[in-house]
Amino acid sequence: MLQTLFFLVLSLNAVSASHGIRGFAPKNKTSIGRAPRINHSCLTLALDPQFQPGIHSIQPSTSSSAFSTYCLADGWTLIMKVNGNSIKFTYDSSLWGDSQVYNPEKVDLDDTEAKLESYYTVPFDEVLLLLKTGETLNELVLDQPAASMKDLMSNDEHHPTDLGRSAWKTLVPDSSLQRNCNREGFNCRSELAGSRGRVRIGILGNNENNCKSADSWLGIGGFVGNQCLPGASNNTCGNVAACGADNGNKNIVSIGYVFVR
Structure with a gap:
């Protein structure tokens, strides 16, 4: 420590x-x-x-x-x-x-x-x-x-931001995202429920030209039940990407600190 x-x-x-x-x-x-x-x-x-x-x-x-x-x-x-590495703050945590x-x-x-x-x-x-x-x-x-x-x-x-995917990708080294959707900000969710991607503070990516079924996220408080990358649902902070992401499949675990002023 x-x-x-x-x-x-x-x-x-x-x-x-x-x-x-x-x-x-x-x-x-x-x-x-x-x-x-x-x-x-x-x-x-x-x-x-x-x-x-x-x-x-x-x-x-x-x-x-x-x-x-x-x-x-x-x-x-x-x-x-x-x-x-913990699921304590997964997207759906109370x-x-x-x-x-x-x-x-x-x-x-x-x-x-x-x-x-x-x-x-x-x-x-x-x-x-x-x-x-x-x-x-x-x-x-x-x-x-x-x-x-x-x-x-x-x-x-959803409370959107307008930083753009390039800015978000600087948060995690060697990060990857699918090229479409790019829904960013706070409470970012796929339009379809279930195992689809979502992230509390961050950005979503999708291989299809919509935000219905995102398979990638970057940020804090994320979740995706990704069939292209089994086991990624246990990661809640960092970057998860698969199914045609721009830098390949990733399951990168980070430690996140959130400050306000």
């Missing part, structure tokens, strides 16, 4: 500073020389000139008490961590639409899955996705306002 965390620290410091990731610190820190501050989100905490990235206490206006989360530079608030926490004490940037109270209490205008695949960490920022991530997810309504 320490080796993983050390690698993540180095990787985060190497990512572009344009989204406030540079300056990540692995230790539990609050403002130097003063008692821990309690604020509505990491964004308001970051207004303090003595603010340092790390684990902080926040208390959104909808919370009855303070809780801990991880704050990146420029005010990004951690809301969840998803490990693609955790996407409820107010239940999962491993709320696991607020550091390790590989342990967690859903924090910030998931359903922190309003935001932007979402930052960090996907760690092997020794590579990539990022993508989505413009999407919401009262909370729970609000965005709970009714299963």
Whole structure:
């Protein structure tokens, strides 16, 4: 775990500073020389000139008490961590639409899955996705306002983004997608039910010129019962692609970190 965390620290410091990731610190820190501050989100905490990235206490206006989360530079608030080797956060998991926490004490940037109270209490205008695949960490920022991530997810309504498939494919090294459909954003589903592809935050691909029966996805909270790639239904974060995908069949498992501000 320490080796993983050390690698993540180095990787985060190497990512572009344009989204406030540079300056990540692995230790539990609050403002130097003063008692821990309690604020509505990491964004308001970051207004303090003595603010340092790390684990902080926040208390959104909808919370009855303070809780801990991880704050990146420029005010990004951690809301969840998803490990693609687990089916805990598969697309149809009830955790996407409820107010239940999962491993709320696991607020550091390790590989342990967690859903924090910030998931359903922190309003935001932007979402930052960090996907760690092997020794590579990539990022993508989505413009999407919401009262909370729970609000965005709970009714299963598709909220589109317009980044394009090329941008999404940068999240996962050597990624692959079928060439059609390209439905992206939040709550992306095939039009046919059952084992067809779907992903909570990401993009879908299909070999046919529609979104009825997607066989590929990339992102966080994915599922597909893919006859072209048996066993891929156990992957929930990363990239699954088959049936004529542009870079061949893939079942790439990643660790996903979701931040908002």
